[in-house]
Amino acid sequence: MADVTLTIDGKRITVPAGTTVLQAARDNGIFIPTLCHDPKLTPWGGCRLCVVEIEGMRGLPASCVTTVAEGMVVQTASPQVVEARKMMLELLLANHPRDCLTCSKSGACSLQDYAYYYGVRGDKFHGEKHDYPLEDDNPFIVRDMNKCILCGKCIRVCAEVQVNNVIDFAHRGFNTRVTPAMDLTLRESEECVFCGNCVQVCPVGALAEKASLWQGREWELTKVRTTCTFCGVGCNLEVSVKDDHVVRVRGYDNPLVNSGWLCVKGRFGADFAESPDRITRPLIRVGERGEGRFREATWDEALDYTARRLQEIKEQYGSRAIAALSSARCTNEENYLMQKFMRAVIGTNNVDHCART
Amino acid sequence: MAGLAIAFGSGAMTNSIAEIEHNDVLLIIGSNTTEAHPVIGQKMKQAARRGAKLIVVDPRRIELVEHAYLWLPIRPGTNVALINGLMYVIITEGLVDKKFIEERTEGFENLWAVVQNYPPERVAGITGVPAEKIYAAARLYATTERAGIFYTLGITEHTSGTSNVMNLANLAMITGHVGKEFSGVNPLRGQNNVQGACDMGALPDVFPGYQKVANPEVRERFAAAWNCQLDATPGLRIPEMIDLAAGGYIRAMYIMGEDPALTDPDITHVRKALANLDFLVMQDLFISETAKFADVILPGASFLEKDGTFTSTERRVQRVRRALSPRGECRPDWQIICDLAARLGYPMHYDSPEQIFAEMASLTPSYAGMSYARLEGNGLQWPCPTPEHPGTKFLHAGRFPRGKGLLQGIEYQPPAELTDEEYPILLTTGRMLYHYGITTRHSPSLESYRPEELAEINPAQAAELGVRTGDRVTVVSRRGRLVTKVKVTDRVPPGIMFMTYHYKESPVNILTNAAFDPIAKTAEYKVTAVRLEPAS
Structure with a gap:
């Protein structure tokens, strides 16, 4: 696509044809406020906060829906532009609740930021x-x-x-x-x-x-x-x-x-990690298998017990009598260690996980 | 994965997620993408919105059907026949990529010997998909330059799972739709780190990077690096472990972050096997159904509480970073494994996951060029063999890992279980948007929104039973029975019903069949014959 050269606030800028005035300004570090614009969504031109003055054009066009043209001369902060933006903000605030004290958005609110910036x-x-x-x-x-x-x-x-x-x-x-x-x-x-x-x-x-x-x-x-x-x-x-x-x-x-x-x-689902259902201490079974009754134990006790039983079973029945399921939920590092543990420590290739298809 | 490994020489998504937005045709088969992989589902819908044509093959009227150019409502378990039908049209109408077949593949004759017996009119009888739709889909897929195949467990969770995958590879190869950008064969991996768990060698026959344990040179290399003796015999796969535990040969199990007592097929058998163990150690976040059989439960850390990496479905290795401290006395799983190893006389010391990653990368050619420093930014896609390598966006350019791609003729085999008078309804299972495995049952927000199963049944079945949405029914299979609430909907056709596997209160795998694919050993979760009875 051909390039287009225009002037924004006295600065000569060259951008690809088809670029919006807003994008051309922002790409060159020139501030233009927007409320309804998102670079990943179709430009809409609804909030009118991004208005600019363009020589030879009537009124104040919205920069987010105006494409650049060769030789275009743009003012982004002329008194007329600033006046229009202030008016837009005044009109928005006229209907807006004044609960910035407790509003969850405070500190990340575009309306708040622009009102402050323009002293509205x-x-x-x-x-x-x-x-x-x-x-x-x-x-x-x-x-x-x-x-x-x-x-x-x-x-x-x-x-x-x-x-x-x-x-x-x-x-x-x-x-x-x-x-x-x-x-x-x-x-x-x-x-x-x-x-x-x-x-x-x-x-x-x-x-x-x-x-x-x-x-x-x-x-x-x-x-x-x-x-x-x-x-x-x-x-x-x-x-x-x-x-x-x-x-x-x-x-x-x-x-x-x-x-x-x-x-x-x-x-929204990450709240599982802070669920009160989490096990937060090692547990050792006290009830029948399958019953789900356990007592809390220290790490030392639980690990010693586990190591002892694995060792006993390995000695009595051989390495291949032990098998492990690793997890497609865990990290690479943990999966790597689990298979290393089974192969190098237990001495068997009996390691698999449920999601190998 | 096994299917792609046979056809191409390696099994992974051939293309990248970002390519979807440039695809002109997406053939989506056995994937309810908007619920199981929602953000890829978004991209597919965005593609449809800008004019790409979606061919959706699914027995249910899933959300993607609303965005589809063609919907092929297939009878569960008949994928091989359908794909053969598509290839029949492509070959007989001369829509194949002759150059690709000659230069990049072998075995076309064997393929044709089978496919010639699958004209669409016959395939329509097997699959329930009208012949004209088979013609239309075949022509559209074959004649579009940027045509990608996307599939999930609707393809693999069958006794014919490996055959299904190999046949999709056949379809892509005869049309030259693989080995380039925007075209390929893309298994969407279900869990966050399935790809990584496989890559890391959490499999009974391979070390990290799919290096075979049976290969003496490979074994020597790992034995030297790990300073130990290594067993040359490949180990057991899950269904074999379960059978041998039931039989008393497997005496102890170490289970990290899995719940086979809820999520494996035919859980009555699984629970018997677990009860028969001498010792079971679980490492998990919650007391799962499996953990109830444990002798010891070691509390691990959630993904928010530790550092590490996941490898996504598109082979992209990305950092996981600690945001919270481990709850209570929980510990990152890697530390627990190290401590156990030390107690068993094998000191395993790492200061950080980064050190583990570095050791792994030094032994895994496809990860050899990666380091935590390089993963900052947007991650890296394997293969990434050297520190200068930029990673690989799409696979198999110019050549397959096995050399020539293998074309094979694959005959349709009916599913292991068929409906009959006693069990007239076909139950298929899957996941839904608001839950993920069993973890999200512990998410207060998600759980409060979807606290119970709503099995999907067709209005025809509902009328027979006299039930409405929200009523309870009993579902009976040859292995078990359960009670569930139903949702009456035409998302499922008459004769088919759908349930998820998330709910222990209505554990669907008490019903499912443990018959599994002979190669991948994946069970046929997608086809179970059942009957419905009023809830007593």
Whole structure:
């Protein structure tokens, strides 16, 4: 594709034809705010926060849906542009709840960040506030439509990434809201698969992981990149932890694997690790085999006992009377050690695992 | 895996996940991808959305069917016949890739000798798939440049599992749809580290990297590295272990992170075998059904509590990083194994999983170029033989590991168990979106959403029994019986029902048949003859 040269804020920039003005600016370190834009979703041009001034064009075009042209001259921070953005933010804040003190999104909220950046206090207009009930009838996602700014990212991620088309805009004007068909909840719709990718793209506090509420503020979280344990796809995770407790899990953007997207298990299922059902001390059987009655033991006692019994059985019946099942759930390192243990220590090749097909 | 190893010389997904978005045809057979591999399912639906054509072969009207260009509703257990039918059309209509067959394969004559007996009209009778759909699917697959095959346990969990896989390899080879980008034969591995557990040699006949224990040179190399004597005789596979435990030959078992008493077929037999052991040590996170038979349970650490690596279905080795401290006195599984080894007189000391990985890589040619430092970023796909090697996006370019690809004629064999008057319904099993094995039963969120089985039965069966969604029925097979709630749905056709294996309260493997594939020793989880009775 041919290259196009344009000027943004006095800087000459060359980009491939077909690039949007927004992308050209961002690729060259020029700031343009957006609420409804995500580079992985179809540009929509709905929030109008990315407006810019382009010489020879009427009004203020949205940069996310304007493609570059040869010789184009763009201003991203002219007084007119800044005025328009402030007005957009004032209008959004006029209807937005003022509970930033306790909002789970505080510290990662695009609306909050831009209001601060432009010094918009939200006191210019006093618009009506919504009074929708909190939707929390499922165990995964909480929807607070009072905070929704109608950016439509959740709708597009559901249609374009998850391809389930569960939600869309409904009703008109001030009453417009994002909902499954017939104003059902996500749960009632029976179509939502709770992948939670909508939560991940929400720029404000309208969508949140239910289990994360009140568990930690954005700036208190330690983020760890790891690999999901729930199937063979190998999705990359960003696990957010506070005080040795998982607050939430989101997709980490490995473009070769999951591009940041997840499914319901990867996003919400990690709570198994903190289940009270976990065994947290070694156990030795006291009841009949199969009955499931055990007593707690120290590691030394349990390991000594295990080693002694394995040794006795090896001496009495030979190495081949012992067999091991390794695990497709465990790491490579653990599987390597398990087969090494059986081959080098016990002295048999009796090692297998259930998923060899 | 065994099937691909025979046909190509190595068994793994030939292509990469990121290639799916550039595919023009996806032949998805025996894979309920949107539930079992949801993020790959997303990519398949995205491909369909931009115009790629999905050919879905599945007895159930799974979600992907809604996105499919063609749906072939196959009778469970008849995959070999269907694939033969597809090849019949491709060969008789001259749609084969002659150059590929001549240069890259051997055995075409043997293949044709069998396939010529499978015209679509006959295949339709065996499989229940209308002949015109077989013609359409064959033509579409053969004439599309970027056509990939994706399959899962719907192909392998049959007595004919290895045959099914070899036949898919046949199909890909005669059309030249392998050994290049965007085309290949792709088994989607079910568990997070199936590929890795196989690669690491957690198999009775091979050391890490599929190096045969029967090969004296290989054995010598490992014996020198590990400073020990090594047994030259391949070990037992799971069904053999279970049989020999029941028979009193296997006296002790060490089970790490598996639950055969719930997830193996015919669990009544498995439980008898476990009860017969002199000693059973379990290493797990929870007291599983199997752990109830244990003498000792050692508490391991979950994936969030340790460092290491997993190898994903696309052969990508990626880091697992510790985010939490081990709960209570739990310990990472690698440390437990080291401690046991030391107590048995074989000091095994590692400071970290990274050291274990380095030792493994030094003994495993396909991992030899990998190190934790190199795995930062987006991971590496094997083979990666040297520290400079970038990893391998797709396999078999130019040549197969065995040299020429092996084409074989494969006759259709009916499943081990057939329906009859007494057991007229065919039960097939699998997993569902909200659960994964047994672990997620301990996830408060997932468990509260899907706390119990909802066996899928067709409205015809429901009407016969007079039950509705949410009612309970008794399911009886030749081996056992259980009670389950049902969901009445046309996702399953009349005469077929579906259950998952996640619930110990309605343990489906009390019903399933332990008949297994003669080569891979994988059981026929997908075909069990049952009857339904009102719940008493």
